[in-house]
Amino acid sequence: MTTADVEGRDLQRHRKNDDVAESLPHHVAVIMDGNSRWARARGMPTSAGHAALQPALEETVRLSCARGIRVLTAFAFSHQNWDRPKEEVDFCMAVYNRFIQDNVAQFLREGIRLRVIGDCSRLPTYLQKTAQNAEEETSSNSQLDLMLAIGYSGRTDILQACGKLARKVHSKLLRPEDIDESLFADELQTSWTDEFPCPDLLIRTSGELRLSNFLLWQSAYSELFFTDTLWPDFGEAEYLQALMSFQSRDRRFGKRKL
Ligand code: IPE
Numbered sequence: 001m002t003t004a005d006v007e008g009r010d011l012q013r014h015r016k017n018d019d020v021a022e023s024l025p026h027h028v029a030v031i032m033d034g035n036s037r038w039a040r041a042r043g044m045p046t047s048a049g050h051a052a053l054q055p056a057l058e059e060t061v062r063l064s065c066a067r068g069i070r071v072l073t074a075f076a077f078s079h080q081n082w083d084r085p086k087e088e089v090d091f092c093m094a095v096y097n098r099f100i101q102d103n104v105a106q107f108l109r110e111g112i113r114l115r116v117i118g119d120c121s122r123l124p125t126y127l128q129k130t131a132q133n134a135e136e137e138t139s140s141n142s143q144l145d146l147m148l149a150i151g152y153s154g155r156t157d158i159l160q161a162c163g164k165l166a167r168k169v170h171s172k173l174l175r176p177e178d179i180d181e182s183l184f185a186d187e188l189q190t191s192w193t194d195e196f197p198c199p200d201l202l203i204r205t206s207g208e209l210r211l212s213n214f215l216l217w218q219s220a221y222s223e224l225f226f227t228d229t230l231w232p233d234f235g236e237a238e239y240l241q242a243l244m245s246f247q248s249r250d251r252r253f254g255k256r257k258l
């Protein structure tokens, strides 16, 4: 049997085995990287790579629902990505807008609640409206919380949380000594999803081995999974590999297991 055969057999088993559901992550985060390289490798313009984000994300959402994942956070666009050429930025915004518009009906059918995180004030008005409408329409869903990070920065998220706490202290709603991890986390943008704000599994595609200012506070104990696969090629086999890798990890959270 070749390695590929063994992996294929394991994936088949994994697909069938309901017992493994227990050890699946509650919250999966994905850094959807490699879109431009995917396009370049095909002699296509960068925009084609960004457009190819959509089907791969839709499949990841679908698989997450099917597996009973409770929260999926997808890093679409970082704060630093604003510095890319305007034409590219505009195209990316249009892709995210279309992704949301094309999928609202699906979100309603599947019980998916959407929230866009990041500095939404910098998003084009049409995208702000699309996001707001979709957030309102899906607000009572409870199967899967889908957080789409656009113009997101982990450091900015931490800073804005500090600002909120400082204002509460200033107006005497809070004493500095009352601030603990839980109060702090409540001020982060991810607190919206209340039950599982921290990713158990964080996946990055395209072979880059860094967090790039994603969920910095929230990823303190995330299991990391890196794959060379470029985001547009990320599908069921790659997702299952990431989930299987997660299931093989020994999560101790710094403690000693008895
Ligand atoms: C990720 O794809 C999407 C965005 C950052 C907007 P990239 O455009 O970073 O693709 P690569 O990493 O250059 O291939």
Ligand code: MG
Pocket (backbone or CB within 6 Å): 033, 034, 035
């Ligand atoms: Mg990149």
